[in-house]
Amino acid sequence: MPELPEAECVVRCLRGRILGSTITSIWVGRCDIVRHGIDSLDWYTGAQIVEIERKGKCVVFAACRGGNTRYVVAELGMSGLLLFSKTAQPLPQHTHLILKLGGAEPEVRYWNARRFGRVHLYDRSGVDHFLNSRYGPDPLSLSFDLFASILRGRRGRLKALLMHQKVIAGIGNIYANEILFDARLHPQCQADQLSFHEQRRLFASMNVVLRGAIAEGGSSVQNFKIPDGRRGMFQMHHLVYRKEGFACPSGCGSIIRRFTTERSSFVCVKCQRLPRRRRDGTRKLSRIVKSSNQ
Numbered sequence: 480m481p482e483l484p485e486a487e488c489v490v491r492c493l494r495g496r497i498l499g500s501t502i503t504s505i506w507v508g509r510c511d512i513v514r515h516g517i518d519s520l521d522w523y524t525g526a527q528i529v530e531i532e533r534k535g536k537c538v539v540f541a542a543c544r545g546g547n548t549r550y551v552v553a554e555l556g557m558s559g560l561l562l563f564s565k566t567a568q569p570l571p572q573h574t575h576l577i578l579k580l581g582g583a584e585p586e587v588r589y590w591n592a593r594r595f596g597r598v599h600l601y602d603r604s605g606v607d608h609f610l611n612s613r614y615g616p617d618p619l620s621l622s623f624d625l626f627a628s629i630l631r632g633r634r635g636r637l638k639a640l641l642m643h644q645k646v647i648a649g650i651g652n653i654y655a656n657e658i659l660f661d662a663r664l665h666p667q668c669q670a671d672q673l674s675f676h677e678q679r680r681l682f683a684s685m686n687v688v689l690r691g692a693i694a695e696g697g698s699s700v701q702n703f704k705i706p707d708g709r710r711g712m713f714q715m716h717h718l719v720y721r722k723e724g725f726a727c728p729s730g731c732g733s734i735i736r737r738f739t740t741e742r743s744s745f746v747c748v749k750c751q752r753l754p755r756r757r758r759d760g761t762r763k764l765s766r767i768v769k770s771s772n773q
């Protein structure tokens with residue numbers, strides 16, 4: 480958290496309010512937060528924000544000055560926020576970087592309590608190399624054929640694959656759980672052994688869940704909010720995430736269980752059956768039997 484839907488909502492809010500604004504300066508509270516390009520800070524003074532995009536869970540600001548473009552990449556990590564604020568407002572603890580602007584919003588503050596997130600200052604080739612080396616294709620712009628070829632080409636458990644940022648960018652634990660339940664697939668399914676219909680179901684669920692979450696402003700689990708302070712509502716629509724012990728929302732009569740593989744997995748073992756391989760190599764559907772209190 481935040482994951483793709485939250486980062487997308489952050490980007491949409493930023494676009495509506497600061498696109499076209501001029502950067503008057505960048506204030507850095509902790510130098511170790513800026514991992515690349517700290518010596519280029521002064522370049523950004525006077526540059527205009529011409530584009531704001533998302534890659535996975537990163538927010539990428541493009542700034543143009545004198546015909547040249549440089550980038551500010553903000554990794555939201557586990558707890559990062561980008562927040563508008565008036566310059567007169569006191570600086571909360573864990574504010575690590577501020578884009579000071581000449582537009583209607585005087586500041587965008589990068590706040591991160593857990594310090595897993597980072598900010599990078601790059602030129603064009605630097606930003607391309609950074610993003611392409613860390614993040615795979617975006618699930619919302621991925622074709623089914625490419626998605627299916629990614630699944631076929633990867634051995635390993637399905638949930639781990641969905642959360643592998645170099646394979647598919649932006650899905651974390653909340654949405655992996657929700658997507659797999661929606662598709663009625665067990666987190667420990669082998670990714671390369673899904674049938675065509677299972678691949679289709681997973682692709683559809685990935686789109687439905689992620690787009691549904693964006694439409695609700697993301698999930699405000701913990702402290703997430705978009706830059707203008709609004710909180711998301713999609714946590715009200717979570718069907719399995721953190722619902723252990725609750726009745727399965729499909730009405731199957733079973734309960735949601737929590738497993739500790741691939742972080743916390745929330746599963747209805749009746750709806751999401753784990754296929755077992757027979758000795759002859761074919762698959763057999765069977766329930767898994769495992770304690771729910773791990």
Ligand SMILES: [Zn+2]
Nearest residue numbers: 727731747750
């Ligand atoms: Zn169920």
